[in-house]
Structure formats: structure tokens, C-alpha cells
Amino acid sequence: MASVARKLRQPIPGARTRVRFEMPPEEEKPEPGQDADLAERFGSPGPKISAQHPLYVGFLGTAGVGAALLLYYIGINTAQLLLWIVAALFIALGLDPVVRWLEGRKLPRAAGILIAVSALVLGVAGFFATLIPTIVEQVSEIVRQAPDWIRGFLDSDFFRSLDSQFGVRERITAELDKFVKNPEAMGGIFGGVVGFGSTVANGIFGTLIVLVLSLYFLAALPSMKTWAYRLAPRSRRPRVEALSEEITRSVGNYVIGQACVALLNALFAFIVMSILGVPFSVLLAFVVALLAFIPLVGGMIAAIVVILVALTLGWQTAIIYAICYFAYLQFEAYFISPRIMQRAVAVPGAVAVISVIAGGSLLGVLGALIAIPTAAAIMLLIKEVFIARQDRH
Numbered sequence: 001m002a003s004v005a006r007k008l009r010q011p012i013p014g015a016r017t018r019v020r021f022e023m024p025p026e027e028e029k030p031e032p033g034q035d036a037d038l039a040e041r042f043g044s045p046g047p048k049i050s051a052q053h054p055l056y057v058g059f060l061g062t063a064g065v066g067a068a069l070l071l072y073y074i075g076i077n078t079a080q081l082l083l084w085i086v087a088a089l090f091i092a093l094g095l096d097p098v099v100r101w102l103e104g105r106k107l108p109r110a111a112g113i114l115i116a117v118s119a120l121v122l123g124v125a126g127f128f129a130t131l132i133p134t135i136v137e138q139v140s141e142i143v144r145q146a147p148d149w150i151r152g153f154l155d156s157d158f159f160r161s162l163d164s165q166f167g168v169r170e171r172i173t174a175e176l177d178k179f180v181k182n183p184e185a186m187g188g189i190f191g192g193v194v195g196f197g198s199t200v201a202n203g204i205f206g207t208l209i210v211l212v213l214s215l216y217f218l219a220a221l222p223s224m225k226t227w228a229y230r231l232a233p234r235s236r237r238p239r240v241e242a243l244s245e246e247i248t249r250s251v252g253n254y255v256i257g258q259a260c261v262a263l264l265n266a267l268f269a270f271i272v273m274s275i276l277g278v279p280f281s282v283l284l285a286f287v288v289a290l291l292a293f294i295p296l297v298g299g300m301i302a303a304i305v306v307i308l309v310a311l312t313l314g315w316q317t318a319i320i321y322a323i324c325y326f327a328y329l330q331f332e333a334y335f336i337s338p339r340i341m342q343r344a345v346a347v348p349g350a351v352a353v354i355s356v357i358a359g360g361s362l363l364g365v366l367g368a369l370i371a372i373p374t375a376a377a378i379m380l381l382i383k384e385v386f387i388a389r390q391d392r393h
Contacts, residue, residue, distance in 0.1 A: 083366060084206055088213030090370055093248055094255025095120065095218055113218050121211075142280065243384060250380075251373040257340040258369075262292035264336060265299065265328075269306060272324045276317050278310050294368045296356055299329050351375055 075082065095116045102112035217224070225244065232240040266289035273281035284306050291302040303325050310318040352372055359371030 080206070083363065084209050085213060086363075086370065087366055088210045089217055090251070090255065090366075091210065091214040092217035092221060093251045094259075095214070095252075096221055096248065097252040097256060099218065109222075110219070113215070117215055117218070243381065247377045247380060250376055254373050254376075257337075258293060258295070260340050261332065261337055262289050265289070265292040265302075265332065268328050269302070269325060272321055273306065273310075276310065276321055277313065278306065278317065278321065279312065280309065284309060294356070294360075295372050296353055297368075299332075303329070351379070 095113075098116045099109060099112040102115060103109055107115075225241075225248075228244065229237050229241050266285045269288045270281055270285035272278075273284060278284065287305060288302040291298040291305075294301075303322065306325070307318045307322050310321045352375065355371040355375035356368050359367030359369075359374070361367070363370075
């Protein structure tokens with residue numbers, strides 16, 4: 001038995017330690033007289049080329065234009081990958097405060113990462129495992145009831161008056177016949193179905209890539225910060241480190257806070273919809289949770305969507321829901337969000353609205369999500385770097 005244990009402890013023949021790329025240690029300041037010794041060994045450097053020399057200026061200008069064109073080409077052809085990287089980094093920064101909290105409880109960082117990521121994956125999986133059957137059932141119910149809704153609309157007095165004045169029914173029938181007999185239109189439908197399938201497959205692949213990158217970013221975040229700080233001059237590294245830590249801390253707290261706000265928003269909407277008997281309450285609560293992640297405008301869009309569905313039960317139900325939900329939005333804005341976001345970011349309202357609109361226009365939903373942390377980081381840099389420099393002059 002002892003010999004078997006001894007053999008198991010022996011290294012595998014031919015096995016080698018995995019080679020890791022390490023950051024070179026910081027160079028110490030040269031001692032007095034060391035520069036003279038180096039000059040004697042290797043000779044003194046010649047005079048620097050003038051920055052006004054035509055060859056120097058032309059070469060740098062050409063190289064700058066070429067580098068700009070190369071970066072533009074790379075950015076255009078890797079836009080999807082860059083979005084995945086940004087989303088993964090955003091998730092990693094959001095989970096980093098949890099990992100740090102676990103590290104403060106004497107847990108190794110690897111164990112903290114495993115616990116945080118496992119909790120996130122299990123929570124999302126459990127949420128969707130509970131939600132997807134209900135969503136499928138309610139979407140099937142919508143599809144089943146859609147013909148009755150259309151038939152009821154066609155038999156309504158409002159549509160009959162429109163049809164008698166403008167001939168809407170005949171025009172719709174003619175357009176449908178033309179669409180069915182058009183082979184290009186039918187081919188477009190088939191192409192749309194195929195495109196939808198490829199979009200779903202791309203979405204699943206992108207989700208896996210984002211999860212894997214998030215795990216790697218979360219594990220390598222301290223070393224990534226060390227690399228980034230070493231790019232700054234030695235004299236400015238403490239200030240760069242302090243500003244970077246403040247930015248990353250604010251982003252992480254913002255992600256966690258926004259997730260809590262979105263869940264509370266969806267829970268309140270679900271309770272009110274269940275009391276009022278609004279149809280498809282689970283599906284609508286899921287929509288509210290997704291839209292609540294978009295700051296400022298997400299809650300308003302979610303309210304409009306649910307109110308339109310509540311109108312199918314009558315205007316009284318829609319008004320009651322609107323009063324309750326908008327009252328909750330005010331309560332959330334003045335009591336819930338300030339307490340949850342007190343350690344996150346502080347951005348003026350006008351800057352927040354402009355940044356959300358700009359981020360949504362540039363990067364869609366992801367841009368709207370990261371707009372406020374980005375605006376907060378820019379404002380912090382302007383305050384601590386530019387304004388402080390201006391005050392000294």
C-alpha cells in the first residue's frame with residue numbers, strides 16, 4: 001500500500017509545469033555612476049532626430065493614418081466580438097464585489113469565483129426553467145386567441161364604419177392576394193425563417209462565449225488591473241490605481257443594484273397584475289424585468305406595454321394598474337433606488353438621459369445598460385484630472 005502511494009506521488013514521466021506569462025518585476029532606480037559604466041561599455045547614444053525633420057513628420061503621419069485605417073478595419077469586422085467582450089467585462093465587474101466580499105470572509109478567490117458564478121448560473125437556469133413552460137403556454141394561448149381578437153375587431157362597429165368609408169376590407173384582401181402570388185415575397189418569408197434560426201443559434205453561441213469570457217475575466221481581474229497600472233508612469237501609478245479602483249467599484253455596485261431594482265420592479269408588477277387578473281402576467285413580468293434593466297426609460301416602456309394588455313379587460317383595469325405602477329415608480333425613485341445605489345454611481349439626471357439615449361443608439365440594449373456607469377467614469381476622470389489640473393493654473 002505504501003509503495004502504491006509513493007508511485008502516485010511521483011510526477012508523470014514527461015510531464016512539465018504549464019508555462020505562464022509573468023509580468024516582469026519593476027526595475028529599480030539605477031545607482032549613481034551606473035549610467036557612466038553603461039556608457040563606457042556600450043557607448044553613448046547619438047543625438048535625437050529633430051521632431052521637425054520632414055522625414056520624421058512624414059513617416060509618423062503615414063504610420064498614424066495606416067494605424068487608424070487598420071483599427072477601423074478591425075473594429076468593423078469584429079464588432080460582434082467586441083460587443084461580447086464588453087458584455088463579459090460588464091458581468092465580471094458586476095460579480096467582482098461579490099467575490100471580494102467572499103474573499104473578506106477568508107475564502108480563496110477561486111472558491112469565491114466558483115460560488116458566485118454557480119449561484120448566477122443556477123439562478124438564471126432555475127428562473128428560466130420555471131418561466132419557459134409558462135411563457136410557452138401563454139404564447140400558445142395568445143396565438144390561439146388571436147383569430148378571435150381579429151374576428152371581433154373585424155365585426156366591430158368601428159371597423160365597419162371604416163370599411164364603408166374607405167373600403168379597407170377589399171384593399172386588405174387585394175394586398176393579401178398580391179402577396180401570396182408573389183414568389184419573391186414567399187421566398188422572403190422562407191429566408192426570414194432561416195434567418196431567425198441562424199439568429200437564435202448565434203444568440204446561443206454568443207451567450208456561451210460571454211459566460212466563458214466572464215469566467216476568465218473574473219479570475220484574471222486582479223492581474224489585468226496590475227498590467228493596466230504598469231502601463232502608467234511610475235510616478236502616477238498610485239493615482240491611476242485609485243481612480244481605476246473607484247471606477248470598477250462603482251460599475252460593480254451599479255450592476256448588482258440595477259439587478260435588485262429590476263427584480264423588485266417585476267415582482268411588484270406581477271403582484272398587481274395577478275390581483276387585477278391581467279392576462280399573461282408571468283410573461284409580462286418577465287418583460288418588465290428585462291426592460292427595468294434599462295435605466296430611466298425602461299420602467300416607462302414596461303408600463304405602456306402592460307397597460308395596453310390591461311386595456312383588453314377594460315379601461316378601468318388599465319387605469320388602476322397605471323396608478324399603482326406609476327406610484328411604485330415614484331416610490332422606487334425616491335426610496336428604493338437611492339438606498340440600493342448609494343454605493344454605486346451618482347450621475348445628474350440630464351447626463352443620465354443623454355447617455356442612455358446615446359448608448360442605446362450606438363450599441364442597442366447593451367449600450368443603454370452600460371451608459372450610466374460609463375458616464376459616471378467619464379465624469380470622475382474629468383473631475384479628478386481635468387478640473388483639478390485647471391484649478392492649479
